[in-house]
Amino acid sequence: MAQTYETIETAIDGRIAVLSLNRPQVLNAINRKLMADVTAAMAGFIADPQVLAIVLHGRGRAFSAGFDMKESAQRTVGGIEEWRQILGADFDFLIQFWDCPKPTIAAVHGFALAGGFEMALSCDLTIAAEGTRFGEPEPRFGSGIIALLLPWMTTPKLAKEMLLTGSDQIDARRALAMGIVNHVVPAGSELEKAMQVARDIAAAAPASVQLTKRAINRSYEFAGMRQALLAGVDTDVLIESAGGPERAEFNRLRREKGLKAALAWRDAKFSGS
Numbered sequence: 697m698a699q700t701y702e703t704i705e706t707a708i709d710g711r712i713a714v715l716s717l718n719r720p721q722v723l724n725a726i727n728r729k730l731m732a733d734v735t736a737a738m739a740g741f742i743a744d745p746q747v748l749a750i751v752l753h754g755r756g757r758a759f760s761a762g763f764d765m766k767e768s769a770q771r772t773v774g775g776i777e778e779w780r781q782i783l784g785a786d787f788d789f790l791i792q793f794w795d796c797p798k799p800t801i802a803a804v805h806g807f808a809l810a811g812g813f814e815m816a817l818s819c820d821l822t823i824a825a826e827g828t829r830f831g832e833p834e835p836r837f838g839s840g841i842i843a844l845l846l847p848w849m850t851t852p853k854l855a856k857e858m859l860l861t862g863s864d865q866i867d868a869r870r871a872l873a874m875g876i877v878n879h880v881v882p883a884g885s886e887l888e889k890a891m892q893v894a895r896d897i898a899a900a901a902p903a904s905v906q907l908t909k910r911a912i913n914r915s916y917e918f919a920g921m922r923q924a925l926l927a928g929v930d931t932d933v934l935i936e937s938a939g940g941p942e943r944a945e946f947n948r949l950r951r952e953k954g955l956k957a958a959l960a961w962r963d964a965k966f967s968g969s
Contacts, residue, residue, distance in 0.1 A: 699740065703730040705755070706737050711748040711898035712891060713741040720756025725764035726811050731789045738792055748898040748905070749799045751890045752819060759804035759828070760812025765955060776937040783842055783936065786811070787929050790843040793818040794913065797906050799897050803890035804828050805883060809864050814843040817876060820909065821893060824868040824877040825886040831864025836962045838943035840935035844928035848921050850874045861966070 699706065705716040715737055717724040724730075741747045754760055763786065773779055790811065793800040802808075802816040805825035813830050816822050824830075832841055847855040854874050858866060868880045881889045897905060950958035 699737070701733040701737065703727070704733045704737060706740075708744075708747065709891065710895070711746060712894045713744070713747045713750045714891075715741070715750060715752050717752075717754040717760055720754075720758075722764065722766075723758040723761035723807060724754040724756065724812070725761055725766075726789075726815075727764040727767045731785070735789060735792065738796060742796060742798060747798065748902050749801065749894040750796065751801045751803060751887070751894050752793065752815070753803040753887050753890065754805070754812075756806075758806030758812075759802070759808045760815060761807050762810025762812045765950070773937075776933060779933045779937045783929055783932050786842045787925070790814045790818050791925070793820075794845075797910065799894075799905060799909055801890045801894050801897075803886040804877075805886050807864075810834055811842060814841075814845060817845040817849055818843065821890075822877040823879050823881060823886050823890045823893065824871060825883040826868055826880060827883050828868040828871070829864060830866040830868075830871050830876070831862075832859055833862045833864040833962070835859065836862035836942075836966070837946040837958075838935070838940040840932035841928060842932055844925055846876070848916060848924075849876050 701718075703717070703719050705718050707714045707716075715734065717730065717734075719725060719727075719730060738750070741750050771782075773782065793802075793815065799821070800819040802819040802822045804816050804822060805828050808816045808824075808828060808830050810832060813832060816830075832846070834840055841859065846859060849855075851874075857863070866874070868877065871877045872880050878893075879889055946958050946962060949961050
């Protein structure tokens with residue numbers, strides 16, 4: 697009997713597992729329940745010898761707008777060690793798609809922002825619908841990057857432009873040019889394209905595919921990626937525990953006037969380029 701979950705849907709199509717984020721009313725924002733559901737489903741797919749590739753996508757208008765701001769606003773964090781535990785769990789959630797021994801493919805549309813963007817980066821391949829917007833807006837309101845994968849996926853100059861401005865306006869075509877997506881397809885066909893690629897992967901020799909993925913990942917690990925990512929988490933712990941005036945004002949506006957007003961304040965100082 698198939699496992700049922702509160703925040704995701706899962707299916708097996710031949711040798712392909714499909715994991716659908718299913719919180720469409722909040723643009724598939726990542727809360728603790730979704731993290732637990734996804735991690736449990738991924739463990740099941742890894743253990744299932746019939747599954748040879750995993751496709752991740754989102755229901756509704758977006759892939760994922762990132763970690764759930766409403767849930768985080770309700771959380772009182774006692775100090776730096778508690779931040780370290782929270783952000784360590786967030787990092788482990790995001791990096792599991794990279795660490796998965798079986799190939800992972802993200803089919804993204806609408807928005808892939810903040811933690812949602814990092815989730816797509818963590819997958820081995822990314823298929824993007826025309827019109828998808830990517831970005832890491834956290835620095836605009838005094839927050840930090842949990843899984844600092846972007847510098848490993850594109851050039852330093854492009855990573856710095858995106859991260860230091862906190863841009864969330866990178867469109868699918870520019871993401872393709874940056875090397876952070878594999879294909880851009882007409883809106884509505886991203887899942888179909890991801891399944892096509894997944895079937896090609898599943899048609900290859902499973903041991904060769906999985907060992908080759910491991911070898912590619914190890915080349916990054918030997919270059920120091922894991923240590924750099926963990927250092928990035930340490931930096932994020934310092935950013936989050938320090939707070940700062942931007943964060944305080946953003947949280948005040950979110951609390952008193954709602955998230956839309958807080959986001960408008962956040963973006964008003966920037967050119968939009």
